[in-house]
Amino acid sequence: MSETVQFTSSDEVKRWLENQTSSILSPVHAQAKKLRDDMNAAIEAVGDVSQMLLDNSTREIDRRNMKVYNRARALNKLAHLFLDRLKKLNLPEEISYDTLNRYAQEIQKVFIVIDIDIKNWFPRISPFFIMDRRKFLAIYERSKQAYAALNDFVTKEYIKTKTLEEAFQLLNELQNVQQQLATIGEEKEKIKDERTPIEKEIAELEQKIAELKNSGPIDKLNSVNAEIEVLSGELKHSIRYLQKPFIKMQALATSGGGGGITPDELSKVNQYLANPFDALIAEEIGYPMLKEILQKLESLMAEDKLKLKSDKARKAEQALNEILKADSLAKLQIRCVEMATTKEQLSGSPMMDEVKRNLSVFQAQVDQLKARKTSIETHEAVKENTYKGAVDKISNLKRSIERDIYSSIEIKVQIP
Numbered sequence: 023m024s025e026t027v028q029f030t031s032s033d034e035v036k037r038w039l040e041n042q043t044s045s046i047l048s049p050v051h052a053q054a055k056k057l058r059d060d061m062n063a064a065i066e067a068v069g070d071v072s073q074m075l076l077d078n079s080t081r082e083i084d085r086r087n088m089k090v091y092n093r094a095r096a097l098n099k100l101a102h103l104f105l106d107r108l109k110k111l112n113l114p115e116e117i118s119y120d121t122l123n124r125y126a127q128e129i130q131k132v133f134i135v136i137d138i139d140i141k142n143w144f145p146r147i148s149p150f151f152i153m154d155r156r157k158f159l160a161i162y163e164r165s166k167q168a169y170a171a172l173n174d175f176v177t178k179e180y181i182k183t184k185t186l187e188e189a190f191q192l193l194n195e196l197q198n199v200q201q202q203l204a205t206i207g208e209e210k211e212k213i214k215d216e217r218t219p220i221e222k223e224i225a226e227l228e229q230k231i232a233e234l235k236n237s238g239p240i241d242k243l244n245s246v247n248a249e250i251e252v253l254s255g256e257l258k259h260s261i262r263y264l265q266k267p268f269i270k271m272q273a274l275a276t277s278g279g280g281g282g283i284t285p286d287e288l289s290k291v292n293q294y295l296a297n298p299f300d301a302l303i304a305e306e307i308g309y310p311m312l313k314e315i316l317q318k319l320e321s322l323m324a325e326d327k328l329k330l331k332s333d334k335a336r337k338a339e340q341a342l343n344e345i346l347k348a349d350s351l352a353k354l355q356i357r358c359v360e361m362a363t364t365k366e367q368l369s370g371s372p373m374m375d376e377v378k379r380n381l382s383v384f385q386a387q388v389d390q391l392k393a394r395k396t397s398i399e400t401h402e403a404v405k406e407n408t409y410k411g412a413v414d415k416i417s418n419l420k421r422s423i424e425r426d427i428y429s430s431i432e433i434k435v436q437i438p
């Protein structure tokens with residue numbers, strides 16, 4: 023098993039391959055250049071003789087000799103076609119199998135059409151322009167010989183080194199992609215350097231926001247809101263058995279069923295159903311309106327106007343007794359009022375206004391910085407994808423080069 027030649031860089035591989043293959047490629051490239059130049063000279067000669075056909079036929083057309091006129095016009099048109107086709111041929115500046123093979127194929131297509139035109143039109147032009155046509159045919163035949171030599175070389179000799187030449191082309195591409203990768207890597211670092219201070223500034227602002235929220239009036243307000251939640255829960259629990267009777271009472275009052283409920287009392291019932299905390303603190307100490315409502319509720323239940331099930335009626339009566347006779351909501355109302363007053367004082371304090379202004383300013387700055395960060399991260403993601411794509415392409419190029427070298431000169435190489 024042959025030993026694998028290892029390298030440290032693509033430059034080293036290229037220098038090594040040039041030394042290994044110069045004796046093979048140099049003669050081939052020299053011959054390819056010579057045949058290309060010969061072919062180009064032959065094409066130019068065909069172009070010159072086509073121009074001669076064009077000029078001579080134009081002069082005959084201008085003379086208006088009806089005996090020659092139609093043939094002259096045919097030759098003139100034919101010469102124009104020859105020149106137009108020849109101008110479309112692309113002479114390869116760089117010598118490679120691909121460029122020379124493409125050039126040979128283009129010439130073949132042009133010559134096939136010219137051959138058809140000569141076969142179809144030269145006999146019709148006869149016997150006029152006999153010397154011009156002979157001169158054209160002689161030069162055109164030499165160009166076809168130049169093409170035959172070029173095509174024979176490309177298909178039989180040059181193709182043998184095609185894979186080796188591709189290895190050099192892939193090496194050039196590899197070096198270009200490696201340079202691109204280095205550039206992309208630098209750009210990634212610059213983007214990261216741009217993103218890092220923004221992230222630091224966002225963290226600092228968010229720390230300030232957290233400090234404002236976790237201390238001072240906002241922290242106190244949060245504590246008060248938490249206490250209000252607890253009190254609301256206690257109040258809802260205390261009047262939980264009055265929910266169904268209140269709904270029945272509400273329906274009875276709105277449908278005109280009596281019960282002596284005033285519009286204000288009905289509104290208060292609605293409030294106790296929707297938000298019992300706000301309803302209780304809105305009342306005077308001792309919650310006289312709630313008591314009045316409960317007394318009317320008690321009468322309605324006694325008259326069985328609410329049509330409550332026995333179990334629900336029993337629990338409602340128990341709740342009524344606790345509130346009306348034991349005054350069970352008295353302490354709860356005082357605590358609720360205290361918390362509501364404290365909340366109002368904190369919310370409207372100058373210190374709270376200042377904290378809110380600072381929070382608003384800090385949050386606006388954070389939003390702007392996050393928008394910038396998002397834009398940078400998007401750019402960074404694009405660069406990262408491009409970087410990964412270049413890494414994958416480099417890996418594929420290296421493996422292709424290794425295969426081409428082994429296929430051409432049967433030496434195993436490994437490119438890092």
